[in-house]
Amino acid sequence: MVAPLIGGINAGNVDRLSLQAVTPQLFAAARGGGSLTLALRKQQQQSPTDPTDPVFTALLGGTSVLVDALHDALEARGVQILTGSEAVSCLQSDQGKILTELSTGTISSDEVLICTPAAKAAHLLRSISPNTARQLEQISYSSVALLTFVFNKESIPGELLASGFLIPRTAQLLMTAASVGSTKWAHWDDGKHVVLRVSAGHSGDLRGAELTDEELILGLQADLQTTLGITDPAVATRVSRWPDGFAQYEVGHLQLIESIEQSLNKDCPQILLAGSSYRGLGIPACIEQGRSAAAKLVDS
Ligand SMILES: Cc1cc2nc3c(=O)[nH]c(=O)nc-3n(C[C@H](O)[C@H](O)[C@H](O)COP(=O)(O)OP(=O)(O)OC[C@H]3O[C@@H](n4cnc5c(N)ncnc54)[C@H](O)[C@@H]3O)c2cc1C
Incomplete structure (x- = not known):
């Protein structure tokens, strides 16, 4: 069963x-x-x-309805959304800004919330926090x-x-x-x-x-x-x-995530992680993670 x-x-x-x-x-x-x-x-x-x-x-019209609604709500608030643009790496500037290198250019920001799967996040964080990247790679x-x-x-x-x-x-x-x-x-x-x-x-x-x-x-x-x-x-x-x-949330997953968050916080507290690789696979858990991470970044 x-x-x-x-x-x-x-x-x-x-x-x-x-x-x-x-x-x-x-x-x-x-x-x-x-x-x-x-x-x-x-x-x-x-x-x-x-x-x-x-x-x-379920959402009538399929799950993409949620993505479209989010897209429209963000644009209505003046948020600029870049699609078709791959994030390649995150680096820290001498002024303490996060420089996110994209396939279409570079963005400089005070804070970054990475919502990609763990393997991609590992790639983005390899130079800014190698210890975090190594641990992210353990998630299969x-x-x-x-x-x-x-x-x-x-x-x-x-x-x-x-x-x-x-x-x-x-x-x-x-x-x-x-x-x-x-x-x-x-x-x-x-x-x-x-x-x-x-x-x-x-x-x-x-x-x-x-x-x-x-x-x-x-x-x-x-x-x-x-x-x-x-x-x-x-x-x-x-x-x-x-x-x-x-x-795959294997035995010890929550302890691994705890350790990943601590390591990232030590190396670069302006970057947080959220999404289905970390603290809950389903959409409600991902929304909760996104809200909580965004609140932390706004308060910091
Ligand atoms: C078959 C299936 C059925 C499911 N059914 C349900 C269900 O019934 N109910 C439920 O609650 N959940 C369900 N889920 C889980 C749900 O899909 C996830 O919770 C949700 O999609 C995870 O959202 P996320 O934002 O963490 O990741 P994703 O949806 O995977 O989004 C990650 C995004 O990051 C982007 N990305 C990756 N790398 C980069 C990069 N380098 N630069 C820029 N962008 C990048 C990707 O293109 C993608 O758009 C299901 C999942 C699957 C696979």
Whole structure:
């Protein structure tokens, strides 16, 4: 139960992941000793959820709506946004400014908040804080591929009532999870088709990154036959790839992040880090990190 759920969400190996970093609620329940199920039930009773609330929520129009809204809100405040410009390095000037070298020029600033994945941040900080860069390089990543399959409703044997299912590693399938998009999201249900989103690839399986689109489609369609008995071909497919999409919060991750932050603060307190490599993979955790880092920089 825990391995497919926690391992699946993180595209990682639960034997290596930090319980404290990836599921603090489970960590708190496990620390108390005794039955994990009873401890989790108690946690749930202490902060009950409204049973009428939807289990899943999403942005109508897709996650890019959030990026567009942020872009517009920042521009409305007079913020200049440079796109198509890669940050190459951060250096400190004799006057104490941070000089960020971009592929399109150099920006001089009082403070910098780096929100790139850790491996890129390591590259940017290599000369300003070599010790921070070395530690950032210790964070590893998993790559996943997400395939969207659209089937005619008649191609699905029986009725798909669940929102999805997870596959344990021991099953040795290419598929790691499948969600029934047309059940999960009302706006995806046209009454005629079933939309399945199927993922492949995790920390111990590079096939999500290495297989061609055709190989992924064939392999996952075979797994859909094994798991759901679907033999008809899909009427439409889409392959989305997320190379190095999931930072692996391995045992000791939070201590590593603490040490990275201390080292960067010692060498260059005007630079902070935020994002999914550090203190939470999901979007809410990233927003929280961004807010907290921005507040620190404004107050400093
Ligand atoms: C398949 C998948 C499904 C997910 N589903 C969910 C979900 O349902 N709910 C949820 O909350 N989260 C989900 N997540 C996690 C979510 O995508 C992340 O929390 C979020 O994208 C992390 O934001 P970020 O800003 O830290 O990093 P990113 O979104 O990776 O952004 C980093 C940015 O830095 C830029 N960059 C990198 N290097 C440089 C450089 N040198 N110079 C300039 N720019 C650079 C990149 O181009 C990129 O735009 C999912 C992730 C994946 C991969």
